[in-house]
Amino acid sequence: xxxxxxxxxxxxxxxxxxxxxxxxxxxxxxxxxxxxxxxxxxxxxxxxxxxxxxxxxxxxxxxxxxxxxxxxxxxxxxxxxxxxxxxxxxxxxxxxxxxxxxxxxxxxxxxxxxxxxxxxxxxxxxxxxxxxxxxxxxxxxxxxxxxxxxxxxxxxxxx
Amino acid sequence: xxxxxxxxxxxxxxxxxxxxxxxxxxxxxxxxxxxxxxxxxxxxxxxxxxxxxxxxxxxxxxxxxxxxxxxxxxxxxxxxxxxxxxxxxxxxxxxxxxxxxxxxxxxxxxxxxxxxxxxxxxxxxxxxxxxxxxxxxxxxxxxxxxxxxxxxxxxxxxxxxxxxxxxxxxxxxxxxxxxxxxxxxxxxxxxxxxxxxxxxxxxxxxxxxxxxxxxxxxxxxxxxxxxxxxxxxxxxxxxxxxxxxxxxxxxxxxxxxxxxxxxxxxxxxxxxxxxxxxxxxxxxxxxxxxxxxxxxxxxxxxxxxxxxxxxxxxxxxxxxxxxxxxxxxxxxxxxxxxxxxxxxxxxxxxxxxxxxxxxxxxxxxxxxxxxxxxxxxxxxxxxxxxxxxxxxxxxxxxxxxxxxxxxxxxxxxxxxxxxxxxxxxxxxxxxxxxxxxxxxxxxxxxxxxxxxxxxxxxxxxxxxxxxxxxxxxxxxxxxxxxxxxxxxxxxxxxxxxxxxxxxxxxxxxxxxxxxxxxxxxxxxxxxxxxxxxxxxxxxxxxxxxxxxxxxxxxxxxxxxxxxxxxxxxxxxxxxxxxxxxxxxxxxxxxxxxxxxxxxxxxxxxxxxxxxxxxxxxxxxxxxxxxxxxxxxxxxxxxxxxxxxxxxxxxxxxxxxxxxxxxxxxxxxxxxxxxxxxxxxxxxxxxxxxxxxxxxxxxxxxxxxxxxxxxxxxxxxxxxxxxxxxxxxxxxxxxxxxxxxxxxxxxxxxxxxxxxxxxxxxxxx
Numbered sequence: 001x002x003x004x005x006x007x008x009x010x011x012x013x014x015x016x017x018x019x020x021x022x023x024x025x026x027x028x029x030x031x032x033x034x035x036x037x038x039x040x041x042x043x044x045x046x047x048x049x050x051x052x053x054x055x056x057x058x059x060x061x062x063x064x065x066x067x068x069x070x071x072x073x074x075x076x077x078x079x080x081x082x083x084x085x086x087x088x089x090x091x092x093x094x095x096x097x098x099x100x101x102x103x104x105x106x107x108x109x110x111x112x113x114x115x116x117x118x119x120x121x122x123x124x125x126x127x128x129x130x131x132x133x134x135x136x137x138x139x140x141x142x143x144x145x146x147x148x149x150x151x152x153x154x155x156x157x158x159x
Numbered sequence: 160x161x162x163x164x165x166x167x168x169x170x171x172x173x174x175x176x177x178x179x180x181x182x183x184x185x186x187x188x189x190x191x192x193x194x195x196x197x198x199x200x201x202x203x204x205x206x207x208x209x210x211x212x213x214x215x216x217x218x219x220x221x222x223x224x225x226x227x228x229x230x231x232x233x234x235x236x237x238x239x240x241x242x243x244x245x246x247x248x249x250x251x252x253x254x255x256x257x258x259x260x261x262x263x264x265x266x267x268x269x270x271x272x273x274x275x276x277x278x279x280x281x282x283x284x285x286x287x288x289x290x291x292x293x294x295x296x297x298x299x300x301x302x303x304x305x306x307x308x309x310x311x312x313x314x315x316x317x318x319x320x321x322x323x324x325x326x327x328x329x330x331x332x333x334x335x336x337x338x339x340x341x342x343x344x345x346x347x348x349x350x351x352x353x354x355x356x357x358x359x360x361x362x363x364x365x366x367x368x369x370x371x372x373x374x375x376x377x378x379x380x381x382x383x384x385x386x387x388x389x390x391x392x393x394x395x396x397x398x399x400x401x402x403x404x405x406x407x408x409x410x411x412x413x414x415x416x417x418x419x420x421x422x423x424x425x426x427x428x429x430x431x432x433x434x435x436x437x438x439x440x441x442x443x444x445x446x447x448x449x450x451x452x453x454x455x456x457x458x459x460x461x462x463x464x465x466x467x468x469x470x471x472x473x474x475x476x477x478x479x480x481x482x483x484x485x486x487x488x489x490x491x492x493x494x495x496x497x498x499x500x501x502x503x504x505x506x507x508x509x510x511x512x513x514x515x516x517x518x519x520x521x522x523x524x525x526x527x528x529x530x531x532x533x534x535x536x537x538x539x540x541x542x543x544x545x546x547x548x549x550x551x552x553x554x555x556x557x558x559x560x561x562x563x564x565x566x567x568x569x570x571x572x573x574x575x576x577x578x579x580x581x582x583x584x585x586x587x588x589x590x591x592x593x594x595x596x597x598x599x600x601x602x603x604x605x606x607x608x609x610x611x612x613x614x615x616x617x618x619x620x621x622x623x624x625x626x627x628x629x630x631x632x633x634x635x636x637x638x639x640x641x642x643x644x645x646x647x648x649x650x651x652x653x654x655x656x657x658x659x660x661x662x663x664x665x666x667x668x669x670x671x672x673x674x675x676x677x678x679x680x681x682x683x684x685x686x687x688x689x690x691x692x693x694x695x696x697x698x699x700x701x702x703x704x705x706x707x708x709x710x711x712x713x714x715x716x717x718x719x720x721x722x723x724x725x726x727x728x729x730x731x732x733x734x735x736x737x738x739x740x741x742x743x744x745x746x747x748x749x750x751x752x753x754x755x756x757x758x759x760x761x762x763x764x765x766x767x768x769x770x771x772x773x774x775x776x777x778x779x780x781x782x783x784x785x786x787x788x789x790x791x792x793x794x795x796x797x798x799x800x801x802x803x804x805x806x807x808x809x810x811x812x813x814x815x816x817x818x819x820x821x822x823x824x825x826x827x828x829x830x831x832x833x834x835x836x837x838x839x840x841x842x843x844x845x846x847x848x849x850x851x852x853x854x855x856x857x858x859x860x861x862x863x864x865x866x867x868x869x870x871x872x873x874x875x876x877x878x879x880x881x882x883x884x885x886x887x888x889x890x891x892x893x894x895x896x897x898x899x900x901x902x903x904x905x906x907x908x909x910x911x912x913x914x915x916x917x918x919x920x921x922x923x
Contacts, residue, residue, distance in 0.1 A: 096191070
């Protein structure tokens with residue numbers, strides 16, 4: 001079947017199998033391997049992808065459901081070498097180790113700040129609880145989200 | 160080649176330019192932009208895909224396997240079974256060579272690979288699996304240690320196997336067929352007499368659960384067997400050991416087996432040694448095309464777990480509160496294949512002593528085969544299993560002595576330079592100072608609200624493994640520097656730390672230093688990436704390789720400056736002689752007469768000099784928690800977590816603290832909720848829905864991460880390893896804190912609400 005959607009700001013039209021998940025299509029057909037697959041049961045959040053700005057688990061989201069919608073992966077977050085404030089904050093706070101959860105983590109955190117630009121610790125924990133990280137112990141990620149919130153506010157102030 | 164800069168304590172904190180600073184990670188940009196390539200992202204031209212058919216029984220004879228229907232499915236290239244392995248040696252295992260790459264003749268655990276379908280697409284391979292017709296004849300099983308050790312127990316392995324050929328395991332050969340995979344026994348002093356004379360004795364049986372490391376990237380490899388040899392991209396922690404095993408399996412020389420390890424999506428020990436590389440390579444060998452084998456998390460859970468342990472231990476003190484004796488019997492449930500359990504057993508036995516002076520010790524440790532998922536390394540292995548009982552008993556004894564558990568530990572800790580285990584290196588850490596720092600952070604003198612309690616634990620692990628490590632440093636004419644290393648970057652930050660050391664030594668700007676590898680075709684030999692060895696051993700090799708490069712550069716500069724190397728002064732990034740000064744790029748340009756050249760510095764470490772005595776360092780654990788226990792539900796909340804990373808010198812303090820927090824969080828997971836559960840032959844919770852790992856909402860309410868930097872290690876600038884230490888005592892901390900909060904002593908992990916609630920009820 002045909003699938004037309006927007007991926008990282010560009011229109012994409014593909015021929016897909018009906019059973020293909022969004023994660024499969026993005027990784028195998030669009031070569032967007034920043035979409036990471038781990039638990040495959042919507043528990044770990046490593047495949048988190050934004051569809052119309054909302055985080056979804058691409059491992060269990062049928063690609064067809066993304067038709068005519070806007071999909072953002074980690075590859076679409078930075079503007080060339082210019083990193084998104086969330087990406088900068090993750091580097092500055094050492095908010096990753098192995099990095100396998102990082103694309104999903106950053107996208108989920110970006111969606112959080114889009115909804116709530118100045119979240120409390122408790123709001124971060126509650127929103128991010130569906131993204132697992134086995135390396136860091138989470139605290140540096142919470143700090144990175146606070147830092148990114150600050151950076152985004154600064155950017156807005158300067159705009 | 161150790162130069163004077165390699166001597167511990169030469170430069171002090173505050174004198175470093177790059178080292179001992181929290182420099183952003185080398186892999187930061189790649190990892191936050193999704194450009195970091197993991198083995199799961201590798202795609203080769205003409206690549207086919209394999210999927211694995213697994214045994215539905217824990218122990219069964221394979222009567223027949225009919226693959227013809229599966230082979231006829233669309234897209235299928237071939238089906239490989241244990242009957243198709245003529246021409247190669249299908250067994251591997253670095254400790255005991257007992258593991259066939261596909262079951263041969265019989266299966267030994269439910270989930271063991273029995274056949275592999277190789278097809279044009281992953282889906283075609285998967286869909287063909289159900290057309291494999293395998294007939295089994297069930298055999299009596301041994302599912303736990305007691306059953307496996309019983310007289311006339313069915314044997315998991317009928318024959319004895321050779322010891323694995325890899326250095327360091329020559330003494331682990333299994334000579335006779337039994338379910339005992341490894342048997343360790345040692346003692347010193349007069350244990351029997353000591354227990355008779357003791358003022359107080361505590362005794363108990365403890366259980367450390369079966370756990371799954373959950374590296375978020377499941378096992379994956381891509382193998383390309385061709386006329387050129389075998390190239391494998393894999394998520395392997397120890398590429399050189401995998402290379403060794405593959406070279407033996409396929410009868411290829413070492414230089415025809417190439418292991419490339421891109422970024423690894425978490426390891427924690429679970430990706431150490433050889434895993435699915437032999438099977439993937441055999442698939443490629445069969446179809447003569449590149450083949451990718453990507454396991455799911457459910458399959459990874461059927462590949463490796465830790466050794467669950469039952470530890471019976473008793474400890475004695477005299478009336479003055481001095482430890483007199485410890486006696487332990489450790490039973491490890493090793494599962495169906497030896498994997499690294501023979502070493503886990505050795506380490507568990509060594510590590511139950513803890514960092515204490517104990518004059519009388521008797522330890523017996525068995526690793527026992529059962530018909531369950533094979534067990535192997537898991538962060539801190541050996542230490543995790545035995546520090547829980549050991550440190551629980553320290554608190555029990557302190558109570559008997561009516562003394563403070565911190566004071567009791569302080570009275571018994573070995574000092575730096577004192578021996579805790581005859582035959583091993585003397586302790587190289589100031590644990591007493593570490594513990595004092597911890598107690599202050601936990602505010603142990605402050606009164607606690609009801610149902611709150613604090614607990615501490617310390618541990619010392621003989622770490623670092625065999626010190627056989629080499630490194631190359633390439634210094635380029637434009638001032639850039641490359642480090643060629645066989646260490647695997649799995650998140651622990653090896654590449655960041657090695658880069659900082661090279662930048663420090665060569666005086667190059669950090670952004671001009673690159674770390675390359677591991678790729679066994681170009682990386683010099685490194686035994687492994689595990690046991691917290693990399694900063695200490697590879698870090699030191701990189702430092703020495705830089706110094707060797709500088710020696711070469713000095714000779715070149717002397718020629719250019721028309722003097723002798725002895726008259727030159729090395730300054731940061733170059734040399735000076737009288738009023739002349741040359742930078743390293745200028746030296747290279749003058750020497751070769753053209754630009755774009757480079758030289759290579761090298762270093763080999765082996766067991767000589769200050770690396771002769773094992774362990775190369777003691778990995779210290781010093782952690783504490785404060786918990787609150789809800790008496791209505793039994794739920795434990797972690798109010799405070801404190802860690803002391805005794806790392807000699809933190810090459811990157813933020814990353815060292817990050818290792819401690821990550822390790823301690825795993826300790827909280829195993830202490831509070833993680834456990835693989837079997838019902839009969841079947842793993843009940845072999846997926847991420849049912850296996851509970853720590854989440855954001857499990858964060859401790861307060862966290863304090865501290866570092867002790869006494870420059871007392873044999874690594875660069877006095878550094879030594881970390882990253883496991885802060886896991887090891889955490890389960891004991893929890894149990895000790897729960898006791899302080901409730902008066903209930905729990906000896907079985909994890910401390911689930913149900914278990915705590917039951918114990919509280921029983922206690923009344």
